[in-house]
Amino acid sequence: xxxxxxxxxxxxxxxxxxxxxxxxxxxxxxxxxxxxxxxxxxxxxxxxxxxxxxxxxxxxxxxxxxxxxxxxxxxxxxxxxxxxxxxxxxxxxxxxxxxxxxxxxxxxxxxxxxxxxxxxxxxxxxxxxxxxxxxxxxxxxxxxxxxxxxxxxxxxxxxxxxxxxxxxxxxxxxxxxxxxxxxxxxxxxxxxxxxxxxxxxxxxxxxxxxxxxxxxxxxxxxxxxxxxxxxxxxxxxxxxxxxxxxxxxxxxxxxxxxxxxxxxxxxxxxxxxxxxxxxxxxxxxxxxxxxxxxxxxxxxxxxxxxxxxxxxxxxxxxxxxxxxxxxxxxxxxxxxxxxxxxxxxxxxxxxxxxxxxxxxxxxxxxxxxxxxxxxxxxxxxxxx
Amino acid sequence: xxxxxxxxxxxxxxxxxxxxxxxxxxxxxxxxxxxxxxxxxxxxxxxxxxxxxxxxxxxxxxxxxxxxxxxxxxxxxxxxxxxxxxxxxxxxxxxxxxxxxxxxxxxxxxxxxxxxxxxxxxxxxxxxxxxxxxxxxxxxxxxxxxxxxxxxxxxxxxxxxxxxxxxxxxxxxxxxxxxxxxxxxxxxxxxxxxxxxxxxxxxxxxxxxxxxxxxxxxxxxxxxxxxxxxxxxxxxxxxxxxxxxxxxxxxxxxxxxxxxxxxxxxxxxxxxxxxxxxxxxxxxxxxxxxxxxxxxxxxxxxxxxxxxxxxxxxxxxxxxxxx
Numbered sequence: 003x004x005x006x007x008x009x010x011x012x013x014x015x016x017x018x019x020x021x022x023x024x025x026x027x028x029x030x031x032x033x034x035x036x037x038x039x040x041x042x043x044x045x046x047x048x049x050x051x052x053x054x055x056x057x058x059x060x061x062x063x064x065x066x067x068x069x070x071x072x073x074x075x076x077x078x079x080x081x082x083x084x085x086x087x088x089x090x091x092x093x094x095x096x097x098x099x100x101x102x103x104x105x106x107x108x109x110x111x112x113x114x115x116x117x118x119x120x121x122x123x124x125x126x127x128x129x130x131x132x133x134x135x136x137x138x139x140x141x142x143x144x145x146x147x148x149x150x151x152x153x154x155x156x157x158x159x160x161x162x163x164x165x166x167x168x169x170x171x172x173x174x175x176x177x178x179x180x181x182x183x184x185x186x187x188x189x190x191x192x193x194x195x196x197x198x199x200x201x202x203x204x205x206x207x208x209x210x211x212x213x214x215x216x217x218x219x220x221x222x223x224x225x226x227x228x229x230x231x232x233x234x235x236x237x238x239x240x241x242x243x244x245x246x247x248x249x250x251x252x253x254x255x256x257x258x259x260x261x262x263x264x265x266x267x268x269x270x271x272x273x274x275x276x277x278x279x280x281x282x283x284x285x286x287x288x289x290x291x292x293x294x295x296x297x298x299x300x301x302x303x304x305x306x307x308x309x310x311x312x313x314x315x316x317x318x319x320x321x322x323x324x325x326x327x328x329x330x331x332x333x334x335x336x337x338x339x340x341x342x343x344x345x346x347x348x349x350x351x352x353x354x355x356x357x358x359x360x361x362x363x364x365x366x367x368x369x370x371x372x373x374x375x376x377x378x379x380x381x382x383x384x385x386x
Numbered sequence: 387x388x389x390x391x392x393x394x395x396x397x398x399x400x401x402x403x404x405x406x407x408x409x410x411x412x413x414x415x416x417x418x419x420x421x422x423x424x425x426x427x428x429x430x431x432x433x434x435x436x437x438x439x440x441x442x443x444x445x446x447x448x449x450x451x452x453x454x455x456x457x458x459x460x461x462x463x464x465x466x467x468x469x470x471x472x473x474x475x476x477x478x479x480x481x482x483x484x485x486x487x488x489x490x491x492x493x494x495x496x497x498x499x500x501x502x503x504x505x506x507x508x509x510x511x512x513x514x515x516x517x518x519x520x521x522x523x524x525x526x527x528x529x530x531x532x533x534x535x536x537x538x539x540x541x542x543x544x545x546x547x548x549x550x551x552x553x554x555x556x557x558x559x560x561x562x563x564x565x566x567x568x569x570x571x572x573x574x575x576x577x578x579x580x581x582x583x584x585x586x587x588x589x590x591x592x593x594x595x596x597x598x599x600x601x602x603x604x605x606x607x608x609x610x611x612x613x614x615x616x617x618x619x620x621x622x623x624x625x626x627x628x629x630x631x632x633x634x635x636x637x638x639x640x641x642x643x644x645x646x647x648x649x650x651x652x653x654x655x656x657x658x659x660x661x662x663x664x665x666x667x668x669x670x671x672x673x674x675x676x677x678x679x680x681x682x683x684x685x686x687x688x689x690x691x692x693x694x695x696x697x698x699x700x701x702x703x704x705x706x707x708x709x
Contacts, residue, residue: 054603074606087604091623100619104609166608 004065004173004206005030006051011060013046013230020046022230023060028174033200033207034235035217038227039253045178047227048210052176053077064173075104080167081176084183086159088151088166095134095147098165102130105170137169140199157188164199174206181216193219214254218242226250248369251293257323260294260335264364271364274330276307278359286372291365296323296338298361301346306354308335312347326353430689437682444676455683467659468667468684474571475663476640479578484629484636486579487586492621494587495594505591508584516581520649523577527563535560564650567660574646574661582639586632593628597621627703634699638692644669664688 006028013021020043028034036044049055051062053074061070069077080101088097103112107126111117118124138144141161151159160180167175180196181189197220200207211217217224218238225235226249234246245251251259264273266288271278273292299308313334314325322339324347337355339347346353364372437455441448459465490508494501511519526533541547542556555561561569601620610616644665647655655662655670664684672681 049603052603052607054606073611074603075609075611079607081604081607083600083604085598085600087598087600089601089604089619089623091626100605101608104611104615109615 005032006174006206006208007061007063007066008047008051009061009063011047011050011057011062013043013050013055014058020230021050021057024227024230024232026225026232026235028206028208031204031206033197033209033220033222035209035211035221035224036227037211037214037217037224037253040212042227043230044210044212044227048081048176048178048208051208052079052081078173079176080170080172080174082160082163082167082178082180084179086151086163086180086183088159088162090151093148093150094143094154094162094165095131095138097151097162098134098137098169099130101166101170102133106130133169134165137165140168141165156183156185157192160184160192164196168199168203168205172205174208177207177209179211180209181211181213189216196220214256218254224254226253228253245293245363246371248291248293248365248371251363251365255295257296257336257338260296260299262292262294262333262335264290264292266290273307278307283374286374287366289367290372291367291369293363293365294335294357294361296336298357299335299337299355300357301337301339301343302354302356304354306356308355310335310353310355312349312351312353315347315349317341317344322347324353326355433682433685436678437680437686439679441678442676443678448679451679455680456687458680459683459687464659464662465667468662468664471571471656471659471661472641472663475575475578475643476637478572478575479582479640479643480633480636483579483583483586484632486583487632488590488625488629490583490587491590491594492617495591505588508587510584511581512584512588514581516645517649519581520577520646523573523646524564524650527573529560529562529565532563534563565657567657570650570656570661574643574650574656574663577646578640578643582636586636589632589635590625590628593625594621597624630699630702634695637695641665641688641691 008024008026008028010023010025011021012019012023024043024047026034036047038044046055050057053069053072053076057070061068063069064077064079089100092100106129107117107123111120111123111126118127134147135144138147141164143158143161143165146154146158146162151162154162160183163180167177177196181192184192193216196207196209200220209216209220218241221238223235224238224241225232226241227233228249234241234250236244241250241254245254248261252261262273264271264278266272266282266286267277269282269284271282271290308326308328308330310326310328312324313327316323320341322341322344324337324339325334326337327334335355366372436448438450438452439448440451440454490504494504494508497504527535529535538552538555538560541552546552547556563569563573597620601624602616605616605619608619610619642665643663647661647663647666648669650656651661655666665688668681668684668688671677671684
């Protein structure tokens, strides 16, 4: 159990730069998710932490000791691979035992026949068998110990891969999209189990995923990566409610956040020529973007800020998502409504939408968050 | 009113339809089946029958001789030499050509684009006609004017004479190679390995492409530090099915060795019959001496060996290396 420091790590493959200076401090016992779209460099970063790739520049330190040039086998980290990477010719028990045999037994002791007669080999083998049994019981796969990976289902293989990772006591666990090969139901179940495992082991977990739901539900902190950089690293609720960048706001949250163009006219913030508030400082940019979560929008008949036509409905039972094509410019916004409001949301119906300025997030044209603008806006709302 | 149960009606028509389908099926399969029986099974049966006779090509009839042909195979010294030569060849060529093939495949696989050049070079002897290559080897191995002995003679008078082989060679002349019964079979083995390992390498290369790369990363994370440990943990098990296939194919090809022997010693099968392998024996007895009976007996024995090897392969593939 250790902390981990990643300091301005870059990685180039030829001309392409995959990581552009990533810095991240992982605290002891923390569950941190690296999340981002495909090709954002999250798996490369994990492999650099593991030691399977060398960074072009920058350093990795475990417990304060630099390991940048230490090979993967010497870093004392465990990894669960996306494909599980179980040894197909070994049984489940043998698969789980491999990391212990490789680290605790000498090359001579590992020999098939000779190894058994060497002094101490028997005791060591018993110790390993016991550790394997313990890990298997923790993951409820003790009944499968004699089977080969080919005879297991995807979920069972996934558990064996976890077992192989946790059978020894590594400095940190690295998980590379371990749930992406499971079906939807099993994924939800395993998600909870991995989170619970983390609480029980109190170990450091670094978890790579492209699924924002996994990241939101399991992590202590989420590092949102895009284009080889960490855009923001914070607790899930902070990432969702207070994103630093419009790309973070767009990536986290399903359905996606609504982005509407807003402008500064003098000291007034306007949206579609409608004044939202009039206390903007004069040095804020001219063109800005406003982010509104689907749940921030509400249906209204009196003095709506936005009007439009319902073009698509998704009824999830407990909630309804409606896509509304705005009358102003035809762009679509998504609205979350309660099932009780369904009769107002027939396809093609004209609806009026309103929102609280408190819930709106303002970004500049490049996508960076403008917190001062928002503060002014919320103060204005309070006054109003 | 009588109502007809539809399921009963179906029962009556169904067997008819099944019959028709079965007839069509047999009809469609018949040409292939007939060809297979005529050109594969009947010749083996004929060979099996002839192995119990003293038939010669051109004779009007033949006499049954029972197991006499087989008895000869296991009692005459000529055939003892045949078995010794054949098994010496198989036992030498198979492990070495498989081992070299695997080693070359691993090395070539670890290279990038340069690997393709090596692949082509090692595959050249496989593509060449063995008969022509054998003639080239014959020139090179000529005791006095051959390239091999000429090269060895250059070592005379240098420090290389410390090695007993060179010391003896410089004093009494280098080996006659193809004319020496102690060397003949080993020369044939050497040419067999030289010619065959490139083929094994290509098969192993195909097997290596199927090894999952992530397994090597998993092995590294699990603490497999040396190349040997990764080979033991990942590569070798993954190559299991390929290895069984390569060994079987190499064995069958080794049992079939003929071209080199025929090119080197068209009469007799090597000095003192030291390279009198099975295929050559079949050729000599059955074709040259027109002793069809004994030729057939050797053929049947040959087929038994090959069949036995194939069965072992099937058993191994199903039991041991199929995950």
